[in-house]
Structures are given as structure tokens and as C-alpha cells.
Amino acid sequence: ENLAAQKLYEGKAKILYATDDPEVLLTYFKDDATAFNAQKRGTISGKGEVNCAMSQHLFRLLEAQGVPTHLIDCPTSNTMRVRRVSIVPLEVVVRNIAAGSLCQQTGLELGTPLSPPLVEFYLKNDALGDPLLTEDRLRVMELATPDQVQQLREMALRVNQVLSEFFNQCGITLVDFKLEFGVDGAGKLLLADEISPDTCRLWNQAESDPNRRVMDKDRFRRDLGDVEAAYQQVLQRVLAQSV
Template sequence: MPQREKLYEGKAKILYSTENPDILLTVYKDDATAFNAQKRGQIPGKGEINCQITAALFEWLASEGIPTHYLDCPQPNQMRVKAVSIVPLEVVVRNIAAGSLCRQTGLPEGKVLSSPLVDYYYKSDELGDPLLTRKRIFLLNIITPDKLEEIESMALKINEKLSYFFTQCDITLVDFKLEFGIDSQQNILLADEISPDTCRLWDNKQTDSTARIMDKDRFRKDLGQVEFAYQQVQQRVLTQLNK
């Protein structure tokens, strides 16, 4: 394998160059972080699990008309992707009140929202990834109004498709984070990942509010069985896609 240049290392992934400037290599790590990296640890096998879940879901979403940066997986924990300029926004789509929405609004956890809520957070570790209004997004020149409309429309379409898909897996998609990139032709592409790291997932086969958690909340809240929960999500996603 030729020597690759490390372009970026984040909390969960490392990005490398390849011999093709239009293609990058993402290596998924087993590292786990929470609360803006104030809590750190490792989840054995997480990198491979998240890579495989993301690849499967990105392939499926592409077949459903959602453009993504995904190309292929040369190794179980590696993903080749199209080079894009990442929009510095975390786009969070919420179907049910949980997490920060409950803390910031007083809504009870588990309250089903009348319609999906789209929140935007500024990707800035220094600032603590603050919640942004649309006018603040434009004030900071993060993205143009028409591109933001395209991103929100795509996020809601992804939510509709993923919510139905996860229902077929006996999982409720409570909320999830998306990231988007812009390619050299100025197209908006779904980027980053979709995994238990970035989604809040509840097991429909469980009625207990703790036992039903199948995502990184198990790590955040020290609930144990984190690796098992991730494995269950992977198994159900792949089983559903192979039907």
C-alpha cells in the first residue's frame, strides 16, 4: 500500500489522501467520545461496525435517490469516498424529544413531535458546537440560502426514508445527525456517517427505557453493553437489506 498523507483526524475517523485527488480514504476508529470529547473511551469493534452500517445505508439511500460521497470499502473499517468540501454544520433531525431538546425546552423524553424538527449546530469544537439560527448561519457566511434549503429538503427526505427503514428493523429512529459536503461541481452530497454514533435508536422489542437504547447513549450514560447494542443494530440493518 502506498504511503498516504493524513489529512484530518477527528474523534471517530481519520481521513487520508489517495493516489486520486478526487478520492479520499476514511478509516473508522474504535475511539468513543461524548460531551464534546470531555468523556473518552473505546468500544471494541466500533470502527468496523460503524463503517459497515454506514456503507450499507449509504448504498441503500443512493438507490433511493439520495446522492452520497460513498464509493466502496477496501477494508471492513475503511471507506473510500468522493472528495468534498464539508459544510461546517451538523444537521440534526428530531422525531421524538430526547437529549438536548429535552434539556433546553423542558419537553418530556419520548414525546413524539408533531412534525420532524431540523436543528443546525456550528461545527466548532472551540465554541462547543453551538445551536444556530438560520440568520446566524447566513451572518457567518457558512452557506447560501438556496444551498441550505437544499440541505434541509434532503435531510427531511433522508429522515422519511430512514424512519421507515428502521421501523422494518424493529427500531425507532428518535433523532440523528447528518453532515453534507459540496463536490467540485457544486453538488450537495450526504457525507460523514449514519451509525449508532450519530443516531439515537430505540429497540421496539424492549419496553424498558434503558434496555431499549441501542446507540451511543449507552456509552454517554455508562449503561454497559455498548458493543452488543451496536452489533444488534448492524445485524438488523444488514438482515433487512438482504431480504
């Protein structure tokens, strides 16, 4: 079979392929890295394998904790078979500690604890720059009913609970992360996409220096160096921690 012939979509970090089963997609994790709405581009060598293996491990953990995900299995080290869903065009962001755009937009100081955590919705639309949405805007844009917003919020908070505890056991603080959800053929909401150092802010608890502690894509965004080593270190700690 010729994979190229079955390519459905090439995104910034992954490629989606159709399979013989119309309900199953194959996701290929690339080493390509982008930041700032794809204005900055580069390569993080080994990233595809890290993100694939880490996503697999965390999806399994979440499944075991009752969160339904799109994961089926990983036929190779950088491909994942997933249930095909209709993606809700939202980036659902959970924040435990103020960082990134939240600080830039509100003036909140980096590191401010957010308790209870913030759950935020951004429109998944590169052309519009992934703008922040209010619940009113979600309603008006008919992206999600108030009920669905409530369900997404609850699932996101449940994911946060499970992952925060897990990363804590790895000696890592889960600062914030982005989730994508999709609806399967039966109308069920599944956690989709990936969970990786590309989509999480992760701080090494053994380091207090605000640059040295960074173990995620911020090393690439902010040119902090040792990007590959940080990704490998995260994966090593994640895989060492039994689910």
C-alpha cells in the same frame, strides 16, 4: 505505500487519508469513542467495523432512493473510499422524538413525538461547543444562503423518510440523527461523513424500558453497559434487512 505519510486529518472517530486520486479519500473508522464535546473518552471494541458497514449499507439505500452520497466502496471492513468534498461546517440534526440536548434546553419531556420532525443546524466547531444556530445566524455567518438552507433541510427530511421506514422494518425507532453534507468539485451537495449508532439515537421497539431500549452511543454517554452488544445488534438487524 505508507498510509501514515498520507494522513490528512485525524478526528474523534475517523482518520482521513489521501489516495492517488485527488478526488478520492480513504476513511478509517476507529474504535475510539468520545462524548460531551470530547470530555468523556473511551473505546467501543468493534465500533469501527460496525460504523463502516452500517454507513455503507445505509448510503447504498439512500443512493437507491435518489439521495447522492460520498460513498464509493469499502476496500476493508473498517475503511471506506469516499468522494472528497468540501464539508459544510454544520451538523444537520433531524429529530422525530424529543431526546438529549433538546430536552435539556427546552424542558420538553423525553419521548415527546415531534411531528413534523425538527430540522436543526449546529455549528460544527468543537471550540465553541457545537452551538445551535438559527436561520438568521446561518445567514449572518455566511455559512449557507437561504436557498442552501432550504436544500439542506429538504435533503435531511428525505433522508429521515427513507431511514425512518428502514429502521422501522428492523424493529428500531429512529429517534434523531446528525448528518454532515459536503460540496464536491462540480458544486454538487453530497451526504457525507457517516450514519451509525454514534450519530443516530436508536430505540429497540421490543423494549419499553427507557434504558434497555437504547441501542446507540447513549449507552456509552450514560454508562448503561453492553455498549458493544448494542452496536453489534444494530448492525445485524441492518444487514438482515435488504435494501
